[in-house]
């Protein structure tokens with residue numbers, strides 16, 4: 236892609252990457268002379284690393300390019316000099332001259348901090364993380380040194396890592412196991428990503444652990460068929476929003492979806508990406524989304540979007556949330572990666588209206604308090620999980636209780652007995668009655684209901700569900 240821009244005569248490119256040396260190698264191509272500048276070495280030939288000019292001053296380096304036709308000057312860390320007026324002026328003066336002699340400046344930077352004076356002069360692009368082929372080649376290099384056989388599956392397991400990180404993961408596997416193990420590489424990757432604070436890997440949960448929510452389960456099973464090779468022509472669902480009070484199983488539904496698809500589950504914790512430094516939060520968001528894109532098939536669980544994006548558009552936001560929000564929405568719209576976003580929210584009044592715009596999500600589901608048959612299913616699950624003995628009829632006493640509260644009851648009953656444990660728990664529905672009713676009211680016209688309704692005869696529910704599944708359009712008619 237960068238080559239296309241060079242061929243088209245773009246004089247100033249800005250490539251956002253945390254892998255400058257990999258970028259240098261990728262950028263090199265026939266037709267131009269390539270030079271690299273950094274403030275320690277000065278100017279060197281990119282391919283041979285041979286120093287040719289001891290120009291350490293950034294202004295001089297920028298002006299040096301004006302004398303060289305058909306050349307590309309790749310700069311490292313030039314972004315650190317953006318506060319110097321002469322650098323800005325040098326770029327402004329240089330752009331028309333570079334263009335006239337067929338030369339270009341490529342600025343490699345980990346952060347996008349172009350000043351307004353030169354912003355429009357640069358074409359900005361992201362360097363994608365290594366793809367399958369690059370990772371395999373990298374592994375083959377290590378394999379040669381260690382005299383072990385390369386392994387494509389283990390090579391792919393490093394997707395989402397930088398070249399250096401992938402190299403470290405492969406080397407670790409070679410040292411620990413004497414071969415390239417998918418498990419070791421995946422584990423190393425999970426550690427690296429967790430340490431970077433960008434993303435977390437979670438274990439999917441079997442759908443059998445999710446009680447009730449039949450309407451939601453049906454929808455997910457139905458729509459995710461589009462990801463199977465036989466149904467490749469069907470439109471792929473991209474995002475589902477789950478709204479409801481805490482503890483009703485929204486997060487669990489995301490985990491169960493990953494298990495249903497057999498895909499990895501990645502948690503994107505937007506609040507954790509926030510940083511007080513200007514522009515840093517947005518950079519971290521872009522970085523995290525880049526990893527997700529490189530990763531391929533995955534369920535991306537975005538928990539509590541309402542809290543993450545609260546304040547967008549208000550006076551209290553310094554622009555941090557708005558910037559991250561914009562980046563996230565653009566990515567959701569434009570990404571071509573086979574990912575399914577599962578976003579959850581408790582309080583829709585905090586969500587920016589653009590987030591709920593029709594077409595943004597394939598469906599918005601309201602997850603209510605479990606109905607009686609659902610409570611019975613949850614009791615069954617908890618009795619099995621914890622060895623508690625809550626009778627199924629006890630579901631009658633648990634109207635307005637969330638799945639999380641029933642789980643708490645099951646655990647407490649093991650120590651205190653059922654009656655005492657029951658008396659000690661005050662369900663949220665008692666303290667949040669008004670909020671829950673307001674949410675239900677909102678959902679009535681804007682969302683689908685995830686739950687199996689209370690007391691509805693099984694037969695009529697089946698008929699209703701069957702009718703809904705026959706809907707031809709992938710979009711939600713209620714939202715449109």
Ligand SMILES: Nc1ncnc2c1ncn2[C@@H]1O[C@H](COP(=O)(O)OP(=O)(O)OP(=O)(O)O)[C@@H](O)[C@H]1O
Nearest residue numbers: 444445446480481482483484485486487638639642
């Ligand atoms: N429908 C359910 N079936 C089985 N377990 C449930 C169900 N709902 C909740 N639970 C139990 O409660 C726990 C908490 O639920 P979960 O985290 O999914 O709720 P949530 O709606 O995402 O809450 P929050 O809005 O606070 O994130 C789950 O890990 C699970 O053990």
